[in-house]
Amino acid sequence: MTAMSSPSNAPGTRERLIQAMSNGLQIGGFHGVALNDLLTQAQAPKGVLYHHFPGGKVDLAVAAIRAFVTHVKTALDGLQATHGDPFQVIGAWLEQAQKALEQGAFERTCPLASVALDSTAEDVVLRQAVARGFAEIREYLESLLEQAGVTGPRASALAILLVSGYEGALIQARVAGSVTPLEETSTLLLEMLRLELTTKVRSK
Amino acid sequence: MTAMSSPSNAPGTRERLIQAMSNGLQIGGFHGVALNDLLTQAQAPKGVLYHHFPGGKVDLAVAAIRAFVTHVKTALDGLQATHGDPFQVIGAWLEQAQKALEQGAFERTCPLASVALDSTAEDVVLRQAVARGFAEIREYLESLLEQAGVTGPRASALAILLVSGYEGALIQARVAGSVTPLEETSTLLLEMLRLELTTKVRSK
DNA sequence: TTGACACTAGACCGACCGGTCTACATAATG
């Protein structure tokens, strides 16, 4: 193995490329982001991209999606460490999303969503990566809800709703240039969750 | 005025272009769709596009967005005519969306969402068109809920949630290649709505 | 030392994109 670089070292070129692609996907989507821009942003020449990602743009995008999902799960892990109650974890997650939205001036959305929408049926690998990402996040939320006493199928349905509401709210917030859609959606989502949890606790 | 063509006549070239762009936006998004493809699809040469839409691609997309929103509102009007209860109208709307999703083999999504995500901050007109479209749909749902006795602010919040859930569910359904996300989301959304309406009726 | 290998580096290319341009058909208007 080479002296340095591969996994876990400096901000390695490979990682910078992934980071740049992640940014690009959040801002402009898969078709909207130009490879040359990413390379400029990552201070890297063309060849290095082809070296690390033989599959080119698609390959890099898949890596960025994977990295993003990992990032989300890590963030949720962190929240889980500071908040005992699953309900509070989800509340904190939505709150955090709102702050991120404001900080990003409403230009950053979920890369999963953007890739999901501007990919066509031919982009099989891209779609699969997104599908898997969503599934992982849903599973995480699902297990969180189950910890709070919600039964399997119900937890699964609620996890889907949480993701639906979150993604849909981000879309509306972006074009409106306002946090209101996310705010209102979060409030109602949490309201519903609270209702669910108290009911479940009663029946426990 | 010319003998024929302008508004409401044959399937006019202009309308065919709008229709093609609408398809394109639903399938590949703004950046994902090629003008040449649209022209082939609409059996029209380049010049005719420039004639009808001096602003080019953006102009055409705005028209397609407008047309789509009108189409949605018309569809809701139709549902309202056959279903007296606002709750049933929304239920029928979600059901219809599910059928459309299956018929389109999960490739057609809401053009509002796709444009919202693959447009950047520079695409002002595009963003505004989408923002207005979302606002109009929300207002429609809001008035529907108010008819059912929900008070203003609450109706507004619920309208936002409905759109959020709907859009987010479509995204998940698309990449999953399954109606399940939309099914589950719809069920929970309607459940919440029913709870809301019975509560309101009681307090009426 | 030297060969192999991982990585960096950027010039280059064909394809395609959106946009512009000029030419033509049709038909209402004077």
Place this chain on the structure above:
DNA sequence: CATTATGTAGACCGGTCGGTCTAGTGTCAA
């Protein structure tokens, strides 16, 4: 009939895209 509006038609262009190619660099192992 001539004129002008409106709409149809497609060749053409500059710019940019993603992808490929060849060359250079540093560091291991033999």
